[in-house]
Amino acid sequence: MRFGVDIGGTNVRVGLVDRAGNIVDHDVVRCSLYETAADLVLTIAYTILRLAKVNGVKASGIGIGCPNACPLDGTVENATNLKFKQKFSLKELFHQYFPDIPVMVDNDANAAALGEMVYGKGRGLSDYVFVTLGTGVGSGIVSGGKLVYGLNGQAGEIGHMIVEPDGRDCGCGRKGCLERYVAAEGAFQTYVELCKAAGHSPLANDCRGISDLAQAGDAQACQTYEIMGRCLGMALANVACVTAPSHIFVFGGVAQAGELLLEPFRRHFNRNLLYCYRNQIKIELSGLMSNQHNAAILGAAALLG
Amino acid sequence: MRFGVDIGGTNVRVGLVDRAGNIVDHDVVRCSLYETAADLVLTIAYTILRLAKVNGVKASGIGIGCPNACPLDGTVENATNLKFKQKFSLKELFHQYFPDIPVMVDNDANAAALGEMVYGKGRGLSDYVFVTLGTGVGSGIVSGGKLVYGLNGQAGEIGHMIVEPDGRDCGCGRKGCLERYVAAEGAFQTYVELCKAAGHSPLANDCRGISDLAQAGDAQACQTYEIMGRCLGMALANVACVTAPSHIFVFGGVAQAGELLLEPFRRHFNRNLLYCYRNQIKIELSGLMSNQHNAAILGAAALLG
Numbered sequence: 285m286r287f288g289v290d291i292g293g294t295n296v297r298v299g300l301v302d303r304a305g306n307i308v309d310h311d312v313v314r315c316s317l318y319e320t321a322a323d324l325v326l327t328i329a330y331t332i333l334r335l336a337k338v339n340g341v342k343a344s345g346i347g348i349g350c351p352n353a354c355p356l357d358g359t360v361e362n363a364t365n366l367k368f369k370q371k372f373s374l375k376e377l378f379h380q381y382f383p384d385i386p387v388m389v390d391n392d393a394n395a396a397a398l399g400e401m402v403y404g405k406g407r408g409l410s411d412y413v414f415v416t417l418g419t420g421v422g423s424g425i426v427s428g429g430k431l432v433y434g435l436n437g438q439a440g441e442i443g444h445m446i447v448e449p450d451g452r453d454c455g456c457g458r459k460g461c462l463e464r465y466v467a468a469e470g471a472f473q474t475y476v477e478l479c480k481a482a483g484h485s486p487l488a489n490d491c492r493g494i495s496d497l498a499q500a501g502d503a504q505a506c507q508t509y510e511i512m513g514r515c516l517g518m519a520l521a522n523v524a525c526v527t528a529p530s531h532i533f534v535f536g537g538v539a540q541a542g543e544l545l546l547e548p549f550r551r552h553f554n555r556n557l558l559y560c561y562r563n564q565i566k567i568e569l570s571g572l573m574s575n576q577h578n579a580a581i582l583g584a585a586a587l588l589g
Numbered sequence: 590m591r592f593g594v595d596i597g598g599t600n601v602r603v604g605l606v607d608r609a610g611n612i613v614d615h616d617v618v619r620c621s622l623y624e625t626a627a628d629l630v631l632t633i634a635y636t637i638l639r640l641a642k643v644n645g646v647k648a649s650g651i652g653i654g655c656p657n658a659c660p661l662d663g664t665v666e667n668a669t670n671l672k673f674k675q676k677f678s679l680k681e682l683f684h685q686y687f688p689d690i691p692v693m694v695d696n697d698a699n700a701a702a703l704g705e706m707v708y709g710k711g712r713g714l715s716d717y718v719f720v721t722l723g724t725g726v727g728s729g730i731v732s733g734g735k736l737v738y739g740l741n742g743q744a745g746e747i748g749h750m751i752v753e754p755d756g757r758d759c760g761c762g763r764k765g766c767l768e769r770y771v772a773a774e775g776a777f778q779t780y781v782e783l784c785k786a787a788g789h790s791p792l793a794n795d796c797r798g799i800s801d802l803a804q805a806g807d808a809q810a811c812q813t814y815e816i817m818g819r820c821l822g823m824a825l826a827n828v829a830c831v832t833a834p835s836h837i838f839v840f841g842g843v844a845q846a847g848e849l850l851l852e853p854f855r856r857h858f859n860r861n862l863l864y865c866y867r868n869q870i871k872i873e874l875s876g877l878m879s880n881q882h883n884a885a886i887l888g889a890a891a892l893l894g
Contacts, residue, residue: 411738411739411740411744425831425832427732427737427738427739427744428733428735428737428738430733432732432733432737432831432832432833433716433732433733433833434716434732434832434833434834434835435716435833435834435835435866435869435870436833436865436869437833438833438865438866439716439732439831439832439833440830440831440833441830441833441863441865442830442831443830444830444863445827445830445831446823446826446827446861449823456863456864457864458861458863518751518754519827521751522750522751522824522827523831525745525746525747525748525749525750526730526737526744526745526747526750526828526831526832527730527737527739527744527831527832528737528738528739528740528741528742528743528744528745528746529739529740530739530740556751556763558746558749558761558763559761559762560741560743560746561740561743564740564741565740
């Protein structure tokens with residue numbers, strides 16, 4: 285039976301996944317306990333062997349989603365949310381313990397985009413864009429039924445499309461990237477700026493709070509989603525000119541706001557869209573939203589094809 | 590032997606192409622003589638049969654590049670440069686005369702992008718963007734060694750990415766599309782505006798003239814290419830975030846300016862590019878530039894695979 289491993293900044297989630305996409309069993313490894321990638325992988329490997337034994341199955345393949353992982357050679361470099369900054373080969377570390385079964389590595393956004401294809405709303409679709417809105421903005425582009433990898437496996441960085449020339453400073457060293465307006469921190473910054481302009485203190489501390497306020501009709505909270513929708517609409521309308529997807533699936537913590545975000549996103553998207561695509565491209569929540577931890581495990585398992 | 594047919598607004602070029610990409614023989618059909626698509630196709634079919642007979646070969650396949658053609662079903666609709674505005678099936682019209690051989694139809698930009706792959710600099714590359722700068726801006730996106738088609742075959746419309754919100758009016762009904770700054774008419778408009786601002790009359794009548802002036806160091810002509818390079822650089826840096834191409838090939842009449850255009854394009858592109866792609870993506874003239882009429886025929890022939 286296959287295993288899906290989701291490596292995050294805080295936790296590693298290891299799941300045993302059956303053919304139908306059910307997570308039969310799972311466990312969590314705390315990243316903070318390990319000083320080197322090798323130590324962390326040793327514990328993950330042990331966890332896989334233990335889950336296999338407890339459930340009376342053999343591991344047939346391991347799919348691993350990890351921030352900044354390169355799908356071409358299975359290495360990880362400069363993962364901002366991980367302790368281990370130096371380049372290391374996740375694939376080779378796993379192969380030491382599992383030399384005889386396939387080990388597939390990809391970045392977390394690509395893994396989730398594949399999870400959508402295998403277990404979510406992407407089934408049977410050949411062209412879609414998967415956008416994950418959380419701490420950052422990730423994306424996976426599916427074209428002709430396959431993930432777009434591009435040069436060094438680095439396609440799908442739409443969080444760093446520039447939507448506002450000379451806009452907000454981005455951690456990437458440039459200005460005005462989409463991520464700075466629609467990821468969690470950027471959204472919160474917008475909300476705080478709007479409150480300041482309105483002459484009152486912020487009433488929320490995070491995106492969840494902004495979502496609750498917007499549900500209750502708070503003007504600044506609603507305006508925050510309007511601005512996020514405008515930025516997403518502009519950027520994704522330009523993405524449509526490149527790959528012409530039939531669907532855009534939105535995933536991640538920030539997307540839990542649902543229609544609060546999707547309605548202005550759709551409206552600005554269609555307003556900015558070239559006529560030949562207009563009202564033809566569907567924007568929906570990911571089919572994997574109900575349990576995002578499971579989604580990451582399923583996405584990782586989907587890397588095995 | 591295969592035939593490549595390039596249908597343009599003024600002329601249809603019909604070429605007999607050998608395996609090595611040599612145009613063994615060719616002929617031209619004048620579009621203006623025909624009132625219906627059926628009449629035009631009849632004459633093209635006759636031309637193919639005549640060229641085959643004269644050269645003592647049999648037609649083994651026909652590839653057809655045509656503005657606004659849909660690669661999925663071989664229909665053409667709303668082709669702005671053709672007389673026939675109503676939707677018609679180019680593929681079916683050809684199949685009447687050639688029922689037993691493959692007939693492939695695609696739009697002219699996709700055909701040229703494939704021509705680059707089969708006969709140009711795209712040989713052996715898996716990820717590149719082909720941009721044609723002429724009356725309009727067309728593009729073909731190659732990912733994983735294949736053309737990206739997307740919804741209804743309408744991918745690769747990067748000429749309509751918005752680079753200047755609330756910018757110049759575009760024929761598509763929106764504002765600020767890339768095409769309005771880097772296609773022939775847009776470039777000329779920029780030049781005229783710069784001359785006006787500098788307080789003198791334009792010294793050139795078209796892009797060729799602007800290119801000649803820039804070669805001689807004319808300030809407004811040079812500035813025109815600077816602005817074109819900036820718009821191309823911004824738009825293509827965003828395209829890089831989507832598909833991460835290894836190369837960008839530039840084609841078409843406006844690209845005949847060569848380094849006058851490519852130098853500012855590269856500079857602004859790298860300035861706007863996400864760090865992980867920086868100095869890794871090559872911007873070059875298309876390998877098919879030497880004879881653009883031939884390129885269109887070769888591109889059409891390349892549709893046959």
